[in-house]
Amino acid sequence: MSRSPSSSIEPVLVPQGGRAMCATLWGAVLGQPDLSDAALSAVLAWARWRHLASGDVVFACQQPAEQLFAVLEGCVGLGTLREGQAFHLERSVHGPGWLDLSSAWVGQGHVQDAQAMGSALVLELPLAALRPLFLRYPELQERLLLALAQTVQKLTGATHDLMAKDAQKRLVGWLLQRMSAPAGDVALRERKRELAAQLAITPETLSRLLRQLMASGLIEVQGYSIKLLNLNALRALA
Amino acid sequence: MSRSPSSSIEPVLVPQGGRAMCATLWGAVLGQPDLSDAALSAVLAWARWRHLASGDVVFACQQPAEQLFAVLEGCVGLGTLREGQAFHLERSVHGPGWLDLSSAWVGQGHVQDAQAMGSALVLELPLAALRPLFLRYPELQERLLLALAQTVQKLTGATHDLMAKDAQKRLVGWLLQRMSAPAGDVALRERKRELAAQLAITPETLSRLLRQLMASGLIEVQGYSIKLLNLNALRALA
DNA sequence: CGAACCCTTGATACGCTTCAACAAGAGTGG
DNA sequence: CCACTCTTGTTGAAGCGTATCAAGGGTTCG
Numbered sequence: 001m002s003r004s005p006s007s008s009i010e011p012v013l014v015p016q017g018g019r020a021m022c023a024t025l026w027g028a029v030l031g032q033p034d035l036s037d038a039a040l041s042a043v044l045a046w047a048r049w050r051h052l053a054s055g056d057v058v059f060a061c062q063q064p065a066e067q068l069f070a071v072l073e074g075c076v077g078l079g080t081l082r083e084g085q086a087f088h089l090e091r092s093v094h095g096p097g098w099l100d101l102s103s104a105w106v107g108q109g110h111v112q113d114a115q116a117m118g119s120a121l122v123l124e125l126p127l128a129a130l131r132p133l134f135l136r137y138p139e140l141q142e143r144l145l146l147a148l149a150q151t152v153q154k155l156t157g158a159t160h161d162l163m164a165k166d167a168q169k170r171l172v173g174w175l176l177q178r179m180s181a182p183a184g185d186v187a188l189r190e191r192k193r194e195l196a197a198q199l200a201i202t203p204e205t206l207s208r209l210l211r212q213l214m215a216s217g218l219i220e221v222q223g224y225s226i227k228l229l230n231l232n233a234l235r236a237l238a
Numbered sequence: 239m240s241r242s243p244s245s246s247i248e249p250v251l252v253p254q255g256g257r258a259m260c261a262t263l264w265g266a267v268l269g270q271p272d273l274s275d276a277a278l279s280a281v282l283a284w285a286r287w288r289h290l291a292s293g294d295v296v297f298a299c300q301q302p303a304e305q306l307f308a309v310l311e312g313c314v315g316l317g318t319l320r321e322g323q324a325f326h327l328e329r330s331v332h333g334p335g336w337l338d339l340s341s342a343w344v345g346q347g348h349v350q351d352a353q354a355m356g357s358a359l360v361l362e363l364p365l366a367a368l369r370p371l372f373l374r375y376p377e378l379q380e381r382l383l384l385a386l387a388q389t390v391q392k393l394t395g396a397t398h399d400l401m402a403k404d405a406q407k408r409l410v411g412w413l414l415q416r417m418s419a420p421a422g423d424v425a426l427r428e429r430k431r432e433l434a435a436q437l438a439i440t441p442e443t444l445s446r447l448l449r450q451l452m453a454s455g456l457i458e459v460q461g462y463s464i465k466l467l468n469l470n471a472l473r474a475l476a
Numbered sequence: 477c478g479a480a481c482c483c484t485t486g487a488t489a490c491g492c493t494t495c496a497a498c499a500a501g502a503g504t505g506g
Numbered sequence: 507c508c509a510c511t512c513t514t515g516t517t518g519a520a521g522c523g524t525a526t527c528a529a530g531g532g533t534t535c536g
Contacts, residue, residue: 080402090401102394105387111394134379138372141379148386149343155393156340156349162400163328163438164318166523192483200401205524207484404491430515440493445516 025072026123028096030143039137046129050122057081058099058114058122065103065110067124068144071095074120075190079197081113089197091158092117092190098147117194165238167201171209173238174199175219175228184228192224260287263310264361266334268381277375284367288360295319296337296352296360303341303348305362306382309333312358313428317435319351327435329396330355330428336385355432403476405439409447410476412437413457413466422466430462 023044027034034040049072052058058069058076072095079090090112093099103110104127116122134141161170174195178186188195196206210226213219218234220227228234261282265272272278287310290296296307296314310333317328328350331337341348342365354360372379399408412433416424426433434444448464451457456472458465466472 080398088402090398102387102390105384106391111391112398135376138376138379141372141376141383145379145383145386146343148383148390149340152340152386152389152393153344153349155390155397159393159397159400160328160350162397164326168523202525203483204485204526208524211484441515442494442517443492446492449516 025096025121026070029070029072029098029123030140031146035139035143036137039133039140042133042137043125043130043140046126048124050124052076052116052120052122054116054118056116056120058116059110061111061113062109065100065107066128067126068101068104068130069099069114070123070125071097071099072121072123075117076120076122077115077117077194078112079115081115087113087115089117089194092194092198094189095120098151101144101148101151117190162200167199167205168209168212169238170199170201171206172213172234175226176231176234176238179228184231186226186228188224188226260285260310260359260361263334263359264308267308267310267336267361268378269384273377273381274375277371277378280371280375281363281368281378284364286362286364288362290314290354290358290360292354292356294354294358296354297348299349299351300347303338303345304366305364306339306342306368307337307352308361308363309335309337310359310361313355314358314360315353315355315432316350317353319353325351325353327355327432330432330436332427333358336389339382339386339389355428400438405437405443406447406450407476408437408439409444410451410472413464414469414472414476417466422469424464424466426462426464 023040026044026047027040030040050058052074059065060081071093075092075094076099077087077089077092078099080088082088099114099122100110100112130140161173165173175186180186192206193203196203199206201209210219210221214221218228218230218237220229261278264282264285265278268278288296290312297303298319309331313330313332314337315325315327315330316337318326320326337352337360338348338350368378399411403411413424418424430444431441434441437444439447448457448459452459456466456468456475458467
């Protein structure tokens with residue numbers, strides 16, 4: 001049986017080129033077009049990167065937030081860490097991408113816990129050190145604004161989905177969004193329980209929904225790879 | 239029977255002092271401490287304000303977004319406008335406060351519809367005109383960053399509530415947050431259907447929940463004013 | 477081999493929505 | 507002034523969607 005998700009749980013590639021490679025990844029976080037080398041290296045001078053093993057805590061709820069967090073590589077989950085029980089996942093960030101841009105600005109501590117799902121490379125950026133740079137490199141601040149705005153849009157979409165769509169519509173929407181070529185193949189990069197968590201349903205319900213869609217001939221499920229057979233019908237569902 | 243919400247539906251106070259009064263409200267949107275007069279008036283030079291009657295559309299979904307929107311006075315609802323049916327409310331913004339900061343930055347059109355709930359005074363700020371100002375007044379950009387970050391935190395909280403709490407917990411949480419003095423009085427400023435929409439439940443369910451809490455002796459409901467009788471028990475519920 | 481994990485399947489329970497009916501103002505026009 | 511309608515909130519009965527609990531199969535690994 002195919003086990004695609006495990007590949008993202010393998011030992012992370014340690015950046016061989018050191019700073020060079022990190023800079024490349026880091027550029028991906030800040031978006032296109034690439035920032036000037038001067039701005040990039042000025043920011044990198046203050047950056048600190050941490051290598052995390054599976055399960056490591058990146059930051060904890062209510063802990064004072066003074067840094068911007070980005071995931072360079074691997075995957076980090078946002079949610080609630082409950083002692084004695086499993087981590088309750090709410091959202092996950094795959095590198096490269098921002099993990100938490102907002103908490104440091106508000107300055108009132110983190111609102112969620114963050115835990116590495118598998119090995120990950122995380123970058124921390126002290127906001128206090130960054131502020132002076134904004135005057136010299138205004139593009140930098142604009143990138144952060146854009147990233148925050150995108151986060152707002154994504155969250156708005158998420159709340160809308162939760163309020164207006166049922167589980168099936170959310171699942172189909174997720175599949176369509178993640179579909180690669182027009183062919184319509186989806187290779188799951190995560191465990192099904194994590195997918196379920198992102199859709200705010202239980203693993204049991206996810207299993208039933210997939211079976212149901214398969215019975216309707218709309219998709220074909222084989223382990224961690226899903227084929228979308230009838231795109232039009234799926235779009236009509238979502 | 240007390241009808242508090244209607245007061246927010248009365249004809250809005252037209253700013254008598256014109257620009258002066260608008261500037262004061264506008265300052266409230268940008269937060270404390272007040273920006274320099276120079277920065278404020280530079281921004282205001284580009285601002286356009288619109289007086290809206292109840293039901294007027296501020297912007298529509300997918301419509302290209304090139305401006306920042308703020309509510310100076312009154313209340314504007316965000317949600318989905320469906321032809322033939324009633325507006326589906328998801329979130330509402332009471333002035334003074336930002337209505338939509340994110341869409342213009344992303345530059346891909348609005349994600350929701352916005353409709354005035356009662357008379358309102360809305361301010362539009364073309365992003366293109368604003369950009370040059372950022373170089374001269376970096377504080378301005380920082381205010382926007384902060385506002386965006388706060389929006390992210392609020393939305394994160396909202397999605398968390400939707401995913402983890404049932405309707406009763408959301409309602410009790412809402413009541414506690416909106417409670418004024420330690421006394422524990424809540425005067426509803428909105429119709430109960432709008433409150434229900436914000437909590438992502440139906441009006442029927444809201445009615446039943448209020449009755450249920452009243453039967454438990456935790457609250458006392460009289461029309462649009464609610465007394466919280468047992469704060470500790472309520473906090474334990476949420 | 478046994479242990480641990482992930483996914484699946486079934487039975488049941490609960491929360492919330494939907495639909496329908498009704499009461500209580502508020503506004504309107506005869 | 508009263509009948510009429512419109513809106514808002516309330517209540518009840520029925521039904522859907524999803525969670526919960528329990529059990530079993532497949533895979534991986536020591």
